[in-house]
Amino acid sequence: MITLYRPGDSLWHRLPTGRKAALLAALVLGISLVPVSWAWWGALIPAAVCLGCYAVPGIGVTRLLAQAWAARWIILVTLAGQLLFLGPQPAVVNTARVVAIIAVATLLALTTQVTELLDAIERGLAPLARLGVDPRRAGLLLTVTLTTLPVLARAAGHVREAQRARGARPRLRLFVVPFLVVALKHADELGEALTARGVR
Amino acid sequence: MARVGVFAGITAALGLPGGFTVLGGVPITAQTLGVMLAGAILGPRLGALSMTVFMGLVAAGLPLLAGGRGGAAVFVGPSGGYAIGWIAGAFVIGAIVHAGGRKPVWWRTLLGMLVGGIVVVYAFGIPVQSAVTHLPLGQTVLASLVFVPGDLVKAVVAVLVVGTLVRAYPRAFRREWVSGRLPAAETGGAHR
Secondary structure: OOOOOOOOOOHHHHOOHHHHHHHHHHHHHHHHOOOHHHOOHHHHHHHHHHHHHHOOOOOOHHHHHHHHHHOHHHHHHHHHHHHHHHOHHHHHHHHHHHHHHHHHHHHHHHHOOHHHHHHHHHHHHHHHHHHOOOHHHHHHHHHHHHHHHHHHHHHHHHHHHHHHHOOOOOOHHHHHHHHHHHHHHHHHHHHHHHHHOOOO | OHHHHHHHHHHHHHOOOOOOOOOOOOOOOOHHHHHHHHHHHHOHHHHHHHHHHHHHHHHOOOOOEOOOEOOOHHHHOOOHHHHHHHHHHHHHHHHHHOHHHOOOOHHHHHHHHHHHHHHHHHHHHHHHHHHHHOOOHHHHHHHHHHHHHHHHHHHHHHHHHHHHHHHHOHHHHOOOOOOOOOOOOOOOOOOO
């Protein structure tokens, strides 16, 4: 399973998950609270925070550029809408802020393993136990879903190949129905397997 | 439980790369179709739960959203409101499609898709987008109109899929339409 996680030994990698999430959330909040009236500072401050976060040894600015490229559609849509309605200066400032927010928040996924984050979510849900949410069930549900993803991706591939082999043109509706049936059958089998192991 | 997980997975699979790119490479994917189908097939509570699970995995750093995006960044960026909107949307769709425990018919399904899948999703998405990008609300609405035609197409596809599924694989719904619902653990031979 491909994740956003990139192994490494940077400062961010070594921070404990909970504290890292809190710190990054604070940075994101800080960036989004830079007032509009500061004009160009509104673009410079987020950019500086963002650079500062990525410039630690072991991550590097190239990673930042890769993130910006991954977010290119968001940037494009945001920039286009803003240029059209607000004019160039606010457009640049607002887009810079949005990109900085996304880039800083991405650091969490970049430097923390999925299993570790799932554990953190499970721990974070613990206070909800009083409201009737069972954090262990929630954690199990997330893990079960995680293991289902490759199975479903393969099933989707099979359906598509089978249709191509019969010379059908790829069409959304003709793909979705057989895929759903296969996936839901898998769900039933999975449910039986879970029930057999005492999970209801 | 398994069905909830698998449906979160289905939504992910519909957003996989190599999916369906229309309109000259702009990544409009089938992913919102997953939202619509989750609500329509699983019903309000489980549908919303499966979307919550999906978002949980996204938050945990899996690049499951269309175009390989993921991570907590999704929730603080301009698209954050839509993530919440998906959960609410799946709930509303399920509530409308299965209103009164009757069998889904095409017009009720279509109504559910339009209200839950489009109106509700945008009702959550647009204010957040407007707040994050500092673009006034009215203009954000205008900018978002670009995506409505694609969503309309998906709503129609979802209605057709649900209609076909009711006939081809009624087990999928795990419901007894004539006399209320079956408990989830039943054999699920829903009669027509």
